Amino acid sequence: DAGITQSPRHKVTETGTPVTLRCHQTENHRYMYWYRQDPGHGLRLIHYSYGVKDTDKGEVSDGYSVSRSKTEDFLLTLESATSSQTSVYFCAISETSGNTDTQYFGPGTRLTVL
Amino acid sequence: KNEVEQSPQNLTAQEGEFITINCSYSVGISALHWLQQHPGGGIVSLFMLSSGKKKHGRLIATINIQEKHSSLHITASHPRDSAVYICAASGNNDMRFGAGTRLTVKP
Numbered sequence: 001d002a003g004i005t006q007s008p009r010h011k012v013t014e015t016g017t018p019v020t021l022r023c024h025q026t027e028n029h030r031y032m033y034w035y036r037q038d039p040g041h042g043l044r045l046i047h048y049s050y051g052v053k054d055t056d057k058g059e060v061s062d063g064y065s066v067s068r069s070k071t072e073d074f075l076l077t078l079e080s081a082t083s084s085q086t087s088v089y090f091c092a093i094s095e096t097s098g099n100t101d102t103q104y105f106g107p108g109t110r111l112t113v114l
Numbered sequence: 115k116n117e118v119e120q121s122p123q124n125l126t127a128q129e130g131e132f133i134t135i136n137c138s139y140s141v142g143i144s145a146l147h148w149l150q151q152h153p154g155g156g157i158v159s160l161f162m163l164s165s166g167k168k169k170h171g172r173l174i175a176t177i178n179i180q181e182k183h184s185s186l187h188i189t190a191s192h193p194r195d196s197a198v199y200i201c202a203a204s205g206n207n208d209m210r211f212g213a214g215t216r217l218t219v220k221p
């Protein structure tokens with residue numbers, strides 16, 4: 001299994017509070033991704049990174065920001081959490097571009113915004 | 115309309131049956147991925163293919179680029195195959211996912 005961890009695994013927070021989710025990898029893969037998974041929608045890309053300090057938006061980036069200051073860590077921040085951001089968040093990594101490379105997924109973080 | 119459509123949404127089979135899950139996509143792709151999500155939530159990549167067919171154990175994935183269609187087949191299904199199977203189309207540094215097919219294999 002690819003060495004990917006996510007923290008926290010579960011979090012309950014209140015509307016309007018900031019939240020940061022962490023994805024950590026030990027594989028030294030260049031590409032990292034944040035997805036959210038909601039019933040009826042499947043997985044949707046929030047942001048991705050193609051290197052240290054290199055990030056780009058995905059399909060559902062509004063309300064989220066990311067940072068990657070080192071290869072192994074990719075942080076997802078909700079500046080002011082809303083109930084619509086209640087979801088399960090998955091981090092994934094790939095050695096080369098996800099277009100033509102296998103992505104390996106982390107265990108997920110279940111976030112509830114009350 | 116979702117860019118990646120899977121059918122069926124839910125599938126129940128008896129142990130030993132041959133299973134087929136279908137995926138149609140409307141976007142241009144570099145590759146088509148099949149993923150398995152276990153009841154505990156973990157996601158595992160099963161296949162990535164851009165043409166033809168791939169086989170791994172009892173699982174077979176096929177793709178028809180002209181028809182923009184892919185299928186995942188499971189031979190001699192087993193209760194441990196029970197999971198959600200997800201199809202995803204990748205291209206242009208983006209990946210679009212189907213909503214998944216929930217497979218239950220009964221003993």
